[in-house]
Amino acid sequence: MELLRFTTAGSVDDGKSTLIGRLLYDSKSIFEDQMEAVKRTSERKGLENIDLSLLTDGLKAEREQGITIDVAYRYFATPKRKFIIADTPGHIQYTRNMVTGASTANLALILIDARNGVVEQTCRHSYIASLLRIPHLIICVNKMDLAGYQETRFKQIVEDYKRFAKKMDFSDIRFIPISALLGDNVVNHSDKMPWYKEGTLLETLETIPVANDENRENARFPVQTIIRPHSDRYHDYRGYAGRVAGGVFHPGDRVTVLPSGESSAIKSIDAFSGALEEAYSPMSVSITLEDDVDVSRGDMIVRADDPPQMSQDIDCMMCWLNPKGPQPGVKYVLRHTTREVRSVIREVYYKVNINTLEQVEEDKDIRMNDICKVKLRTTQPLLYDSYARNRHTGSLILVDDGTNETVAAAMIV
């Protein structure tokens, strides 16, 4: 069974919670005692129908205020796939949550209300999905029941969306007309929309090919830690532990250790289950080398003929996540793969108006939820690929030295 991680974006009113509730319920992932608790709470609140959104609101403050304040993770499985949903709130002030949820997703599910069509919020959600390079996009045109199940309405929205999506970079977009409330085209085909011949939402989630979303070309292995057993049996064993971040490694491959540039060959790729013939992302393995070279945490083992970029000046798209904006000249701890360096924001090129996608060059004052293009300068060189090429070696975070909080996330251009 394969794993698919997807993120959902939508506001309180467009039926996102109802849709998730339905996916969980129809795939029998909601247990009776959970359902009972939701029923009791709905009754206590004097609601006529069971409020499925109660299933996804986790914290006391959220239930009191009826809003979602953070990313919540949901799980369900069908006989074909296991799914992890990063459920993120859609209000404007929560860009940071959407970015967080999108960072690990293979697929984004965006809801459009059939009555309202493509609105500002659709634009915002789509832009974040494209910025975070989510490989697959499903646009659910929801509340088709309130639009008379009309094909013309659906087609109009599809056309509108395609026109505006041209400004962004998507390779795989699918459109599905649904009613989350009534279940049309969610799990079962709708007899109200015979004109729609493609798969239902669940069928689409089950069959979209995701195995090749990972980079299989550029072999990258950031070293996490060194394994030295010091036992009689493994006296001289020295394994470099890490998770493959790109490409494919085999025993015998000529490799270079960066940043030192020393070269060697892979002696073995080890896992608890035994020696492996190949390793690719996202596998966690230990690599041993033929030669006694100096390797430590933060180093990267790469194929000798295919090095990553190496620089102290990094251009990236950055999302600011903290209520306190960046202070001029302040150094931030920068985490990238398993490496930690210090950095300053050298230059702000522009901010992005995420409702219109315009580049704003007049106002360069960065605040929480702003997305901007910046130049970072680091104390030591980073070993990186562009985010478009590799999400693992192209992403980084900034940490405030004083509060230790994660204040920014960035994608290397």
Place this chain on the structure above:
Amino acid sequence: MPKYYLDHLKELEAEAIYVIREVVAQFDRPAILFSGGKDSIVVTHLARRAFWPAKIPMPLIHVDTGHNFPEALAFRDQLVEKLGVQLIVGSVQESIDNGRVKEETGLNASRNTLQIVTLLDTIETFKIDAAIGGARRDEEKARAKERFFSHRDEFGQWDPKNQRPELWNIFNGRKNLGEHFRVFPISNWTEMDVWNYILHEKIAIPPLYFAHEREVVQRLDTWLPVSEYLSLREGEKVVKKRIRFRTLGDITITGGIESDADTLEKIVVEVAASRQTERGNRGDDKRSETAMEDRKKQGYF
């Protein structure tokens, strides 16, 4: 099947191993919180895999409520010996004797909440800066919002509204002196994943998880095991039933379910068909709608 296919259990395993290795790389004195339950057993096995062929480079911490299933203690000691790791036991009885906590009284008394103090004291005594736990996000709604790396202030408390954003697989374990982290490598696993993994990897678990004959009393919707700590209420009768436990906690609050599942294969089938959450038989979660969130804020894991 695509060429670079990775089964979902293998992907979850790889993720957990990555997280555990990050803990050892980023912290000075990490430890694994070992309850004797299946989740902490799986985490311990993942730690073994993460550092194989070396030993697990950190101790196990067991918070002993004094109200244990004897079978769980025996299992713990065997595993510790087999893995050759250090075991640290934090004793709730000692916390009571030292006056650190006061034993609850009354019919619903349990030592569940008292564990929080003992756990935090143990973390402080041994200067543990990262405690790895087997909590999963699918278990309970407050846990659905938990991070892999969960920051705790100097009082050991969790502030759910002020969590650090966690992006990609870059984990920020920076902290001030006196603060610590709770880390949850199997956050993304479901109960089904845990059982399938135990089955697939042939991981040994305590016999309590398999159907067996036991003396129990019916209380609320569950079968509570008879033990020296259980005081019978009016009208309660001790009966013999064939039961098994879906979770293992304090013997006073862990209820069993009637079951014939005496093999891992049968357990997987039973769990797949179950219409109740596994914590449905846990008295500690039933105290209020936000029982888990409230305890987590104080330092429960």
